[in-house]
Amino acid sequence: MTDTRTGDLDRARDGDDEAFTRLVGSLRRELHAHCYRMLGSTHDADDALQDALLRAWRGLAGFESRSSLRSWLYTVATRTCLDAVEARGRRALPVDLGPASARAVLGDVPLDGVAWLGPYPGGELPRAHPAARYEQREAIELAFVAALQHLPGNQRAALLLVEVLGFPPAEIAEIMATSTASVNSALQRARAIVARKAPDHSQQRTLRKLGDARLREIVTGYSAALERGDVDGLVALLTEDVTWSMPPLPHWYRGLDAVTDFAARVPLGSCGSWRTAAVTANGQAAVGQYLDGRAWAITVLTLRGARISELTSFLGAGHFAAFGLPARMGS
The missing domain is CATH 1.10.1740.10 (RNA polymerase sigma factor, region 2, helix turn helix motif)
Incomplete structure (x- = not known):
């Protein structure tokens, strides 16, 4: 010392x-x-x-x-x-609680009594x-x-x-x-x-192979598709076995058909106008999503190659302050 x-x-x-x-x-x-x-x-x-x-x-x-x-x-x-x-x-994620839904569940409501896993801002930490x-x-x-x-x-x-x-x-x-x-x-x-529970390959290895420029393209593509309401543009970014979960909502989706149905009928079909802000969560690419100007969700993107294999949308304005994001975003 x-x-x-x-x-x-x-x-x-x-x-x-x-x-x-x-x-x-x-x-x-x-x-x-x-x-x-x-x-x-x-x-x-x-x-x-x-x-x-x-x-x-x-x-x-x-x-x-x-x-x-x-x-x-x-x-x-x-x-x-x-x-x-x-x-x-x-703490749990929706995938821990039950099987995936094959079709969009309209009117899904938060599940009380569950301690949900949450996102972590950033990821720049001391060397191991x-x-x-x-x-x-x-x-x-x-x-x-x-x-x-x-x-x-x-x-x-x-x-x-x-x-x-x-x-x-x-x-x-x-x-x-x-x-x-x-x-x-x-x-x-x-x-x-x-x-048994964790994937064989880390996101850090995937991100290094992609490079910063290609990663920005993927995040920008996701954000643009969401903001335009472009289902086809969003689906083009996803793997065939993609999953989408939204804690604290209990229902989640696996596979391109189920995720496409959900995307078309809920976030891109009936919600309202979206604005986004790129952030880093859990050392991964992520997006802060605003619905009609109000903080709505931090969505963490898990990638396989150059496509999105998992979307985990942590709903709630309470997540935003830790990421340095405001509670509202103007037009």
Whole structure:
């Protein structure tokens, strides 16, 4: 630890909250991403990080510098998230709850009583530890975070701390107050489940192959088709097995016929006028969608090659502020 950080640590232990803020400032973004991966919600991640930092501030006198400050903060954040997982359970997407609908469901209404997975703004995160299996951006992708939700809290934490953050199992055993054998057992089970639930290829690999220019064309094409009400233009961008889901609406669609029927009858047929703003969500291409000028949905685009294989539209104006988007868009 540098002299400056040592000085801030001493001052923070003496009650200097500004020194504590400086100490944790560079780690906030990665700790927040860790909380999101654990909890599947940006809002829950906000709360968990705030709670974790408050716990760390109150417990700083007990930090003995035997481990790094980063490791200690991850210990506090992970235990905070495990408490939240135990209290709230896992988050879901519509595809987790039932089969796809073959035709558009008109008048679909939000399903109460379900904790829904949410989008994560951006995706620019610190480089992964050399021992980590996943890149930081890969580990924020929607499919990966959705797969994590199928794991119990202890397995979720073990997988993230080893595969994403590069902590050794023995150190994780200390973080989780368990044995190294238990950590390795949890890891084995977690890897098997994620291998079944997550896709073989990451979006980061796809995006690198496409390049920025081609990616912009796809996003622009989607936005233009939506704004023009152009069903044929939208369908031309999709894979044959495309899916479209819209949490918190329970119904979802799989395959070109079903998605075309839905697109033609609902968003492009009966909703109103659309405006869009390109953003990044979960390290993927995404679009903020405004219906008649009002914030409506953040739609995350999952690509296979140069076509869209999944559209996940997170409905609700409450998602927009985290992406730096206004609640309304003028004409």
